[in-house]
Amino acid sequence: MPPSDPHSAISRPPRRTRTLETEVLVIGGGVTGTGIMRDLALRGISSILVDKRDLNAGASGGNHGLLHSGGRYAANDTETARECMAEGDILKRIAPECIDACGGLFVAVEGDDPEFAERFAGYCSAAGIPSETLTPAEARELEPALSEKIFAAYTVPDATIDPFRITLEQVNQARDAAGSRFLPHSEVIGFALRDGTILGASCRDNRTGEMFVIRARQYVNAAGAWAMEIARLAGCDSVRLLYAKGTLVISNSRMAKRVINRLRLPGDGDILVPGGTVSMLGTTSDKVTELENLRPTVDEVDRNLAEGIAMVPALASARFIRAFSGVRPLLMAADSGIDGRKASRGFALFDHKDEGLSNFATVTGGKLTTFRLMAEKTSDLVASRLGNTAPCRTAEERLPIGDALRWTTPGFAARYWFSRKDPADAILCECEMVPRSAVDSIVAEAPGAEDEMTLRAIAVRSRVGKGSCQGSFCGIRVSSYLYDRGIYTSPAGLGHMRDFFAERYKGILPVLWGKELPQAELAETLHCGLMGLDVAVPAAAADSETGDETDSETGDGAGQ
Amino acid sequence: MEFSQNRSYSTRLAVIGSGLAGFSASIFALDRGIIPYQIGNTGPLAYTTGYFDLLGYLDGAALADPWAGIARLRAEAPEHPLARIADTAIRAAFSRFCGAVTEMGLSYTVSGGKNLNALLPAGLSKPTLSVPATMISGVEALAAREPALIVDFLGLPGFSAREFAANFKAMWPTLKFARLGFPEMETGAEVYPEVMARALEVPAHREALAERIRGAVREAGEVAFVGLPAILGVHAPDRVHKDMERLVSLPIFEIPTMPPAVPGLRLRELFEQALPERGLVLAPHRKVERLELRGDSAILHFTDNFGEVTVKAEAVILATGRFLSGGLAAERDGIRETLLDLPVEQPETRADWYREDYFDPRGHAINRAGLLVDDAFRVLGRDGRPVSPRLFAAGAVLARQDWVRQRCGAGIALATAFRAVEEAAALLQERVG
Amino acid sequence: MSGASAAAAMPVIDFKAKADELLPDGASYDSCLACGLCSSGCPASGLEGMDPRRFIRMAVLGLNEELSNTPWIWTCTQCKRCAHVCPMNIDVSVLVGLARGLWPQEKKPSGIVRSCEAQMRSDSTSAMGVMPEDFVEIVEETLEEIRASDPRFADLQAPVDKEGAHFFINQNSREPAVEPEEMGPLWKVLDYVGADWTYSSSGWAAENFCMFTGDDNAWRAMVEKRVDAINRLGCKVWINTECGHSFYTLWKGVERFGLTANFEPASLVTYYAKWIREGKLPVNSDWNTRGLKFTLQDPCQLIRKSIGDPAADDLRFVVRTLVGEDNFIDMQPNRNANYCCGGGGGFLQAGMNEQRRAYGKRKYDQIIATDASYVMTPCHNCHSQMEDLGHHYGGSYHVVHFWTLICLSLGLLADTERKYLGPELQDI
Secondary structure, eight states: OOOSOGGGTTSSOOTTOEEEEOSEEEEOOSHHHHHHHHHHHHTTOOEEEEOSSOTTOSTTTSSOOEEOOSTTTTTTOHHHHHHHHHHHHHHHHHOGGGEEOOOEEEEEETTSOHHHHHHHHHHHHHHTOOOEEEOHHHHHHHOTTSOTTEEEEEEEOOEEEOHHHHHHHHHHHHHHHHOOEEETTEEEEEEEEETTEEEEEEEEETTTOOEEEEEOSEEEEOOGGGHHHHHHHTTOOOOOEEEEEEEEEEESSOOOSSEEEESSSOOTTOEEEEETTEEEEEOOOEEESOOTTOOOOHHHHHHHHHHHHHHOGGGGTOOEEEEEEEEEEEEOOTTOOSOTTTSBOSEEEEOOTTTTOSSEEEEEEOOGGGHHHHHHHHHHHHHHHTTOOOOOOTTTSOOOOOGGGOTTSTTHHHHHHHHHOOTTSOEEETTTTEEHHHHHHHHHHSTTTTTOOOHHHHHHTSSTTOSTTTTTTHHHHHHHHHHHTTSOOSTHHHHHHHHHHHHHHHHHGGGOSTTHHHHHHHHHIIIIIITOTTTSOOHHHHHTOOSOOOOOSBSOOSOO | OOOOSOOEEEEEEEEEOOSHHHHHHHHHHHHTTOOEEEEEOSOGGGGOOSOBOSOOEETTEEOSOHHHHHHHHHHHOTTSGGGGSOHHHHHHHHHHHHHHHHHTTOOBOOOOSSOEEEEOTTSOEEEESBOBTTTHHHHHHHHHTOOEEEEEETTOTTOOHHHHHHHHTTTOTTOEEEEEOBTTBOSSSOOOHHHHHHHTTSHHHHHHHHHHHHHHHHHHOSOSEEEEESOSOSSOHHHHHHHHHHHHTSOEEEEOOSSSOHHHHHHHHHHHHHHHHTTOEEEETOOEEEEEEOSSOEEEEEEETTEEEEEEEEEEEEOOOSTTTTSEEEETTEEEETTTOOOOBOOSSGGGTSOSSTTOTTOOGGGGOBBOBOTTOBBBOTTSSBSOTTEEEOGGGBSSOOHHHHTOHHHHHHHHHHHHHHHHHHHHHHHHO | OOSOOOOSOOOOOOHHHHHHHHSOGGGSGGGOOOOOHHHHTOTTTTGGGOOHHHHHHHHHHTOHHHHHHOGGGGTOOOOOHHHHHOTTOOOSHHHHHHHHHHSOTTTSOHHHHHHHHHHHHSTTOOTTOOOHHHHHHHHHHHHHHHHHHOGGGTTOOOOBSOTTOSEEEOBOTHHHHHOGGGHHHHHHHHHHTTOOEEBOSSSOBOOOHHHHTTOHHHHHHHHHHHHHHHHHHTOSEEEEOSOHHHHHHHHHHHHHTTOOOOSEEEEHHHHHHHHHHTTSSOOOSTTOTTOOOEEEOOOTTTIIIIIOHHHHHHHHHHHHHHHOGGGBOOOSSOGGGOOOOSOTTTGGGTTOHHHHHHHHHHHHHHHHHHTOSEEEOSOHHHHHHHHHHHHHHTOOOEEEOHHHHHHHHHTOOOGGGOTTSOGGGSOO
């Protein structure tokens, strides 16, 4: 929790506190923060990136993974729509491995406004979005899962992106290009300020409780929904955000080849996005005032389904394996209302000059599709403040494809394992077919590996725990393997296992009915009856995780 | 095309379900001279640890004395199925069931007055009432903190001897661990406990494995016990166990493993083989699809390879289990019983099924949902009266218990099956009389 | 791998969608708990990097190209043990059959394809290419030899195309093609009980490799030919002799393709048991003075996939009566839970010997665990596979047909009919 008077947070660091030095401290390990880290590194600027949890723990992981064609914004925000098109093209060039150019459809269902549907083609052409008008029959031929009740349909060049993979790749490129570092579970809890300059950031390792200081020349607040809190730590009140909580549900298998958008003003359950091997239906939008401990609810799931079923009736009998929530930071203009859907989807870059700070910048708002542009604008500011005149190269430079960076892509591990034909490379996660070698490479060299690789960290960097059983089997197998590898050596590993299951459960709870419930019943039998985790001493608390790391079910989306 | 096989049967007692409750009901019925017709789907029996729990936990606290725990239930939760059954009946159910399983060739310890502290695969233990003979040395070794060598196997994921030792270290520091290749299965490719277990039914494989274990024991130094994952045979574990102890010259214990595991397979294959030899008419791996209650009988319908089969019964015991077994089904708008749409006691809405914290020691409300019965274990209808004089229920399908958290799965299965059979027998007796 | 080759890409289908279509709702791939019981109890697990759980998982993940191309589908014998042990009753074999059908003919294991082609060539439906006229001739010649060699059988009959006979008897091609003398014991049993029976010159063969190719049309064509022949002769009961999949292919084919069958399908096993119970076959174990131990292999196709426990019970009743209660040691696991030996599904003919023997190692161990010196089985594929396993892994057991022991017990067995008996039973 932020101290009440941020200016006095650490006027003088306590003695023997570890201090890290860097050129730029970037706060927030989402797509934007890691994008800034990469952008700076490609200009030759080294940075430290901190996140109070782990990569993509906020909105970057708590979304559809949809690379908007812009069709969604064509009706009322032509500029955003154009931006989406342009950025989508860049991402397809620099990180094709992260993108599934699956295409998309906009469909209107009986009861939707026919006039709005009719105007759609015009909006698209005004925004330069290539779109084709289909008859309902043609649309159903492309996507047999569509309802018979659709009366209008258009194609759009939607695509999907694996936000986890691109985040890992950005961190990795920054590490290779400029020696930049990522510190997970490191929370900024205050700034030391003097004469309009931030001297240092006081940080806490949320696993151990250890306090340390990071000193940098420039400080970048890319904390997404938490950007307002971070800005306030630096005494800046100009960053004003609305929080819109959005919940999505994930089906057990892929329901449609393309992105399916409802052709009407945005509402619950109006986009069904494929995530490799699954589909995600969302999103609800509810204004919230609290950022921590958000979790998807039964009501939100039901609201998504009620609407989604109108587009894709098979959703009524589909097996869902998980729900997750993200919080969208929406910029509040002075006169804006409180409806999250109507607030600006644009982003804002604050240089905080008016508030008397010369080495602090905040970037927030925006959307997944345009994160690179946000990072570019922010890095332009930071670089100029550092006197660095190198141009931005993120639109041209290819992202790296490393061994340890590719395991988040749905279906990749299965194809990899099957084509390698090495039976000795035992599969640890059967649902997603993640082999031991994947865990080995993550432990050895994935971003964050310098530090500590727990079951949960491995899960963030792979498909472990993302399949039908939601980790109930592989959590046990991966833990055993981590003991075998000597990474776990004490009951702390049991605590991690327990935490992992408890965390997965938050996303499972609201989809527990039908075919998912027997799986959950078996999981509880295993975790309690066989493993004894319900009555085991929560070793993590006793052993290492003394921090107050929040545990919200956000930041786990895009096919997770 | 007509098949000569009989398509309709009649029986005095039909048992629906093939978990512990269903099979124990058949055993208790056979004891009373009633020959039941039992029909049950494959079911989750294969997932069991092999331990028969009576009552291990109350409110998150371990119980050394399950009988004291049951006494507490009678005071605090009198509607709990175990609280509604006299100690004498529970004792009889356990001793008869463990005895029958032992007679059939799978030895279990005699259930006593106190819980045993039995081993779990990740280096924890749990209170239970009766354990297979192949596992009892583990209870003794843990109690005495005897130096033991835990062995795991190359290619067997999910069981790590190192993990077992690391997590027990504080209380059992004399544990040692070793990894072996199982003879003829040491390429590193996945090996299943079931495959190792069946291989060990061949004497030559026992000798080959024992030699490797002896080598590991020599390297480990002072060792009084050897612990293995549960792989000592499927069909004849007692024989395999004794022979391995002879070959290794040390007491050996098994530790249950995660699915797919052996202890549950042993029980299932044993019941399916030995009970028909004792007279049970068993339709294994068949699911009753429809159940009709008539004035003087019940008619069960199921399908085999050749089509529909009907069984007319004078009394029926529903031992159909919960969601995993298919006795209950959860839909978005509520929980229903799958055969007769019997009333299910349940939380008001789906939002009330689960608690926020997965491991909340109070357990989840949905786990206490289920069928209500009267004191004779007859299923109650919406009006609070028995649906039928001939419809009984036993096992996990019953409401007001949380068998997973309270570690009372076998206790509820056996004790309620015992009582249901007792009452069904009384009903059948009346009809004869 | 010599048999199946997957070098070129196969046509790809959506396995998950097909599973949703073909399997009952509660048993769809969506219900999979990923627990692994199917793979744990499947002898094809690990072959070609696959197992049943992986097959399901890959289908759910949409890895259709990989599934369409994997040669594993020829190592799965479609024995349905996976469905049998699955708490959700998920059946992998249905999709394996579908995948087999998708392979271009020239890529399928040639042994299976050639066998099916041979079946298609004549009315015999014989996979070993025995033509109708050859079959009639071989039966006549063999009959003549038996009549001539033993005066007790001077009037032995082996009717062909006898209209209105009560029983229609089928015959695995192996006997007429390779060892016609092995038909003798069967005829002697039928004669002993006074059965009114007939062979048919058309559709007499038992085996159906067309079913194993995954080609439904070919399967149907074979069954149609046989059903027509039985209907034409007006037999009341079709008796499948000692061939496992023959029973399944016929009754399932009739059901699957909606054919009209005016007869009752039955297994010879059922009738052995019936005739013994009725006193028509007064067999006993008196001959087994040395206390030779016998075990039994339940053919998956006959037990788990067809008649189930009633046939398994009959098998045991017959064996126990024949060899003596104490001399019978059941194989573990058995009956419905039995393991496939690896001879089924066309595996024996697929040319994948290394994989087939790896698969069969579990069966070999199960046989060795019984310590029996004889394995009985009413299935030719089981018979050949278990013999091959014995030779390959060094087992000293013998594999015998039921008819051999029945005739031995009745004192009807000729010296020429003892091919599968060990030396200790040559003179009894």
